Amino acid sequence: AQTVTQSQPEMSVQEAETVTLSCTYDTSESDYYLFWYKQPPSRQMILVIRQEAYKQQNATENRFSVNFQKAAKSFSLKISDSQLGDAAMYFCAYRSPISGNTPLVFGKGTRLSVIA
Amino acid sequence: GAGVSQSPRYKVAKRGQDVALRCDPISGHVSLFWYQQALGQGPEFLTYFQNEAQLDKSGLPSDRFFAERPEGSVSTLKIQRTQQEDSAVYLCASSAAEQVRAYEQYFGPGTRLTVT
Numbered sequence: 186a187q188t189v190t191q192s193q194p195e196m197s198v199q200e201a202e203t204v205t206l207s208c209t210y211d212t213s214e215s216d217y218y219l220f221w222y223k224q225p226p227s228r229q230m231i232l233v234i235r236q237e238a239y240k241q242q243n244a245t246e247n248r249f250s251v252n253f254q255k256a257a258k259s260f261s262l263k264i265s266d267s268q269l270g271d272a273a274m275y276f277c278a279y280r281s282p283i284s285g286n287t288p289l290v291f292g293k294g295t296r297l298s299v300i301a
Numbered sequence: 302g303a304g305v306s307q308s309p310r311y312k313v314a315k316r317g318q319d320v321a322l323r324c325d326p327i328s329g330h331v332s333l334f335w336y337q338q339a340l341g342q343g344p345e346f347l348t349y350f351q352n353e354a355q356l357d358k359s360g361l362p363s364d365r366f367f368a369e370r371p372e373g374s375v376s377t378l379k380i381q382r383t384q385q386e387d388s389a390v391y392l393c394a395s396s397a398a399e400q401v402r403a404y405e406q407y408f409g410p411g412t413r414l415t416v417t
Binding site: 189222227228229230231232235276278286287288289290291292293294 | 342346351410413
């Protein structure tokens with residue numbers, strides 16, 4: 186079974202600075218998807234960024250980018266120019282593409298605080 | 302268009318009561334997932350529907366948990382004889398599975414269940 190580990194329960198960053206959230210995972214599969222989700226206090230899980238394992242290029246979405254190291258099974262999220270609205274819980278998630286639609290496997294999350 | 306909706310947003314139940322949690326997926330979405338998120342944890346998979354068929358219920362923690370999606374749209378998660386350990390946020394997510402590699406799951410705001 187796949188597992189996802191987020192080793193930083195809490196992180197903080199100054200507004201306008203850059204922060205990196207860590208994630209490692211364990212799998213025997215060669216093809217899979219990785220995600221970062223943001224969960225604000227409203228509880229709505231919002232997709233931040235996705236990465237397909239067969240793509241070597243790291244995904245980017247505006248101020249959000251990932252550092253995907255397949256051999257090391259590492260998938261970190263970098264948030265640049267942090268904003269107050271970035272404060273939330275961030276979850277790293279794994280999904281296997283095998284047999285159609287499969288559930289997400291989540292880490293325990295990292296609580297990000299943004300200091301004005 | 303409308304996103305995934307869930308009702309009620311909050312539910313307080315006395316231990317031993319039965320509860321029913323509702324999920325309205327995005328119109329036309331074939332796949333529907335239920336997750337349980339305990340306090341301070343990441344979501345954990347409960348069960349998965351493709352249309353009206355429940356294809357995976359391996360994550361249901363006990364036979365007190367039951368889910369249905371009789372017409373392939375709205376789904377209900379029922380918990381019988383609630384226990385304190387059932388206290389959690391229950392998240393529903395839907396996904397369009399027409400594409401072979403469809404992978405984005407859209408989440409609802411969740412139902413926070415408190416068992417007293």
